[in-house]
Amino acid sequence: MRTPERGTQGTPRTARSARSARSAQAHRAPRRGGVLLPSLAAGVLLALSLPPWGLWPLAFVGAGLLYWRLGGLRLRARLWSGWTAGLGCYVVGLWWTGSFNWYGAAVLMAVEALSMGVAAALVPPRRGRILAFAGAFTLLEYLRMTWPFGGLPIGGVFLGQAGGPLLGTARLGGPLLLTAVVWTGGAALGALAEALVQAPMQAFTRAPVPVASAKGARRRLAPGIAAVGVVIALGVGGALAPDGGGAVGHVRVATVQGGGRRGVSDAQVNPATVFQAQLDATALIPGRDHGDPPSLVLWPEDVIALDGYLTGSPEEATMATLARSLHATVVAGVTETVSSTAFRNEAVAWGPGGRIVGTYEKVHRVPFGEYVPYRSFFAHLANLSRVPLTAIPGHGSGFLRTPAAPLGIMISYEVFFSNRSRPAVDAGAQLLVVPTNTSSYATSQVPTQEVAADRVQAVEEGRDLVQAAPTGYSTVVTHQGAVLQRTVLGHRQVLVATVALRTGRTVFSYVGDLPMLVLGGLALVAGWLLAAGWFGAGAVLGAGDAPDPDDPLDAGDPAGRKGQVGGQS
Numbered sequence: 001m002r003t004p005e006r007g008t009q010g011t012p013r014t015a016r017s018a019r020s021a022r023s024a025q026a027h028r029a030p031r032r033g034g035v036l037l038p039s040l041a042a043g044v045l046l047a048l049s050l051p052p053w054g055l056w057p058l059a060f061v062g063a064g065l066l067y068w069r070l071g072g073l074r075l076r077a078r079l080w081s082g083w084t085a086g087l088g089c090y091v092v093g094l095w096w097t098g099s100f101n102w103y104g105a106a107v108l109m110a111v112e113a114l115s116m117g118v119a120a121a122l123v124p125p126r127r128g129r130i131l132a133f134a135g136a137f138t139l140l141e142y143l144r145m146t147w148p149f150g151g152l153p154i155g156g157v158f159l160g161q162a163g164g165p166l167l168g169t170a171r172l173g174g175p176l177l178l179t180a181v182v183w184t185g186g187a188a189l190g191a192l193a194e195a196l197v198q199a200p201m202q203a204f205t206r207a208p209v210p211v212a213s214a215k216g217a218r219r220r221l222a223p224g225i226a227a228v229g230v231v232i233a234l235g236v237g238g239a240l241a242p243d244g245g246g247a248v249g250h251v252r253v254a255t256v257q258g259g260g261r262r263g264v265s266d267a268q269v270n271p272a273t274v275f276q277a278q279l280d281a282t283a284l285i286p287g288r289d290h291g292d293p294p295s296l297v298l299w300p301e302d303v304i305a306l307d308g309y310l311t312g313s314p315e316e317a318t319m320a321t322l323a324r325s326l327h328a329t330v331v332a333g334v335t336e337t338v339s340s341t342a343f344r345n346e347a348v349a350w351g352p353g354g355r356i357v358g359t360y361e362k363v364h365r366v367p368f369g370e371y372v373p374y375r376s377f378f379a380h381l382a383n384l385s386r387v388p389l390t391a392i393p394g395h396g397s398g399f400l401r402t403p404a405a406p407l408g409i410m411i412s413y414e415v416f417f418s419n420r421s422r423p424a425v426d427a428g429a430q431l432l433v434v435p436t437n438t439s440s441y442a443t444s445q446v447p448t449q450e451v452a453a454d455r456v457q458a459v460e461e462g463r464d465l466v467q468a469a470p471t472g473y474s475t476v477v478t479h480q481g482a483v484l485q486r487t488v489l490g491h492r493q494v495l496v497a498t499v500a501l502r503t504g505r506t507v508f509s510y511v512g513d514l515p516m517l518v519l520g521g522l523a524l525v526a527g528w529l530l531a532a533g534w535f536g537a538g539a540v541l542g543a544g545d546a547p548d549p550d551d552p553l554d555a556g557d558p559a560g561r562k563g564q565v566g567g568q569s
Helices: 013-026 032-048 057-070 075-093 095-099 102-121 129-146 157-163 167-205 210-240 271-282 314-326 412-416 418-427 445-461 507-511 514-531 558-562
Strands: 249-257 296-298 304-306 329-337 342-350 356-361 399-401 406-409 431-435 465-468 475-477 483-486 493-501
Touching: 032 057, 032 075, 057 075, 057 129, 057 157, 057 167, 075 095, 075 102, 095 102, 095 445, 102 129, 129 167, 129 210, 129 514, 157 167, 157 445, 167 210, 167 445, 167 507, 167 514, 249 271, 249 465, 249 475, 271 304, 271 314, 271 493, 296 465, 304 314, 314 329, 314 342, 329 431, 356 399, 399 418, 406 418, 412 418, 412 431, 412 445, 418 445, 418 507, 431 445, 445 465, 445 475, 445 483, 445 507, 475 493, 483 493
Parallel strands: 249 296, 296 329, 304 329, 406 431, 431 465
Antiparallel strands: 249 493, 329 342, 342 356, 399 406, 465 475, 475 483
């Protein structure tokens, strides 16, 4: 049998030449477009997974593309790659902010994109990438959703999965687990693609040890396969996890949408017109309830806008009369101007007897919408006349015990935050209700993302959910995340449905975000320990990037495998 010609030091020339070619390739800096263009495409794919497009599989493709692109890059190149992906994601995902102030929108998009830049910088270039990738991007998304100014969950990748088969994982770990599933699944796709591409490259080099090459290919496939297994296991676990239990009762609910123009500010609409539109829409209930009248009527946020206090006002008397005539509990959004600089944003419940039976004041305010942080500073940068008053923050749990049912109330923006529904469920809420107002948004981008947030909230807490908006979307959502009914934007509509009351709990409703934060931190640390060689080459989720002594392309070639690829931004 003919043996490969050997060089002076006894190494087969074919293997040595293959190693030399690989080492040279590893040290060749990628072109600028070779880093930024794939990164930008990854971010755009992530954005297209979100509503209103809702192409949820693209989240995994985008995350996988970014995972692949980060491989072998130096720190600065990883930072730029991640930031570029963030721009692709948030310029598209937060495009709606430009309708208010394009200067502020550009700054917001650039700052939000930094979260992906920092996460990418925290990912090692070779070994341990899958663990660190999932951990870093999950932790930085949590930071983005909570800081600064209370965070901005709108545009988060978890919202895209509201329409996918993995929504049930929210019962186990809420939005953070949905986020981690996207990044883990994407890393799995990227790792498998890398391994499958390397196999034909090995064949092209005509390496003389095919058995060892096959073993090396299996080693590279193992991390991706393991990550796929983790995602599948979480999906199955979420589907089988406690979901709030069986119904302990039912309540007939009507959600009232007055309709009207969209894309206009509060100052452009007469409050009396909005109030009358709600009254006119409520009058449609008898024609929509099929002879089974509701015991709970939900009005949107901010449809009773007062220059003073509710107590003693004509609007209070009208609402009391309405509740008595309907023989129902009526929950409506009320804003009270309490001074020349401050107002309250509340949800007020009138019982069937016409008396106020509960009030909840909004806790999580909208920055630059309901208040301006550091107003004196930002006044030098932008016109703040559209936010003349500051909303007074509330301190309640959101739980209201009403004659219709024990309710958990989230007002508008609060539905994007998991920590706003949990206190109400802890207190005994059996149904979630969301009075909201998205009339100022001209497009469907924010309303559709809010519906996605409705679905995630319903699943993570195991409660049916009803939402009312003055111009849409108003929705009825089951505890499984299914949207039973949804209105049309801008139209006057009434939705009447029978929803379930539940007392059971999900895993997430007990444990919250802490376990996911711990797991994310451990994954990030473990990834870097693998990168440093602490666990050797046998750890499954890092071994695929390790040098394989049995592979002719890896053995004796530390420069080709361990050296970092030079990267330019």
